Amino acid sequence: MTWLGPAEWEAVRLSLRVAFWATLLSLPPGIFVAYALARWQFPGKSLLNGLVHLPLILPPVVTGYLLLLTFGPQGPLGRPLEAMGLGLAFRWTGAALAAAVMAFPLLVRSVRLSVEAVDPGLEEAAATLGAPSAWVFATVTLPLILPGILAGAILAFAKAMGEFGATITFVSNIPGETRTLPSAVYTFLQVPGGEASALRLVVVSVIVAMAALALSEILARRIAARVAGR
């Protein structure tokens, strides 16, 4: 990609890396929380539901600040992590955490809808055939909710690529470390003569978003046919 300058290319690569890890690491807890919200009755269910959706409603700057308070070098979780050499503040890993937190509600909503669409009768049938519940989940529920997981993951990835407010508040805007694509666009727009670079990154953003959407459509259609039993 010779038409991208080294600084621009760096921002794109960083964003892809941040979004990839943010999506991958939020999948297991996201699926678990979505399943719990869809199928189980437990005390504190509304609280959990509210907590999951909070980043969707709060101003991103507030979420970023709360992350800084919690995971910053002096924060209750940040201090022990820092001691183990796993500090998140002002590192790209922190950017991935911020992106994951912001994308989490989108993932959970999508997966939860697909869990609710699975007939619990199928899970019962699997149990009567001798399957313990973990096996039922792995062989019946999981394959059937795959389209929802996929849609949620792509939505989360796109959200993570574009996360700005929480990221810049939590991990700042350090070139090569936390200057993700949106931060870079913002920075280029602040300096004279940066419009051309900003515009190139905008083009990259649009291409990545379109590609993600197209990919999800193709995969979802293929899986939907499988799940419908055709």
Add this chain to the structure above:
Amino acid sequence: MTLEVRLRHGWPGFDLDVAFRAPAGVTVLYGRSGSGKSTVVDAVAGLLRPQSGRIVLGDRVLLDTDRGVAMPPHRRRLGYVFQDGRLFPHLTVRQNLMYGRRLAPAARRRTDPERVIAMLGLGPLLSRRPGTLSGGEKQRVAIGRALLAEPEMLLADEPLASLDAPRKAEILPYIERLRDAGGVPILYVTHSVAEVARLATWVVALEAGHTTREGPAQEVLGDPMVTPAGVRAAGAVIEATVMRHHDDGLTELDAGGTPLFLPRVGIAAGGRLRVRIAAQDVILSRGAPEGLSALNVLPGRVAALRQGEGPGAMVVLDTPAGRLLARVTRRSAAALGLAEGTECHAVMKTVAIAPEDVGA
């Protein structure tokens, strides 16, 4: 292997309180929709936890609320054929069939998949997915899937209820074959008296959440006090041997020494079959009828007479062919002077006997 069930469960406005046993063969839980049949089967399978009860299969206690025992469904070793099939849509027919088998320990795998596939006629369907199967095909796969999980008992909750008559006729012989092969005992739920008559070796009648009667099929269906599906569905079952097939489309049976004519049946001469004779299709006559179009006339003696609330009366008749039920008006019963011990003749039109009432 006998299943013993005793359970109580209450909802607002409905109380279930049942106790019965299911010996080898096909035990039919027979009652109207809403009588609690499906709840009983779900409790046996472990999909529903009754407020109190005890369920024992052979020497295994599946549920004992007094002792806090409630075995989870996946350890009960029961095959469940649901009304709606519940095939896994993302798996092929073969993968569906093998789902439970793969989970059964090798030591318990006695059933040969190829035999089950052949018996249920599933060979051509193996690589298809459930979405492309007809209703009847789906239920056949569901039966095969349950059988191949190596269950110690098969549960079937109205497995034919969602099918039309031709599909029912397609599947019933498979279940009869299963029963006659003497394999796993079957607990079969239905509101269809025709299915009871064809399949049941043991009948448990369920009315409004209570078991009202249990016993061999002939005995329970021949009992005028037991009409869980309403008096219009009442009818006795008799057993007979096929004598010969006539050229004019009739099959002649030998029922306890008397000939009986049916529309042609697909069972070879010498074979045994069961015929359900609906109580409202039987006409009674004091003298031997003459000049009548009906081909079947059985001499008999009134064993009991039960006056109903309405205009009807149920007459229990002992004939050489077995016990028959006849539903006549109270006026006719009085005009004929029917009472216990009265000699009379039962007259049945051959064409009134529907094909779904005849089975092996």
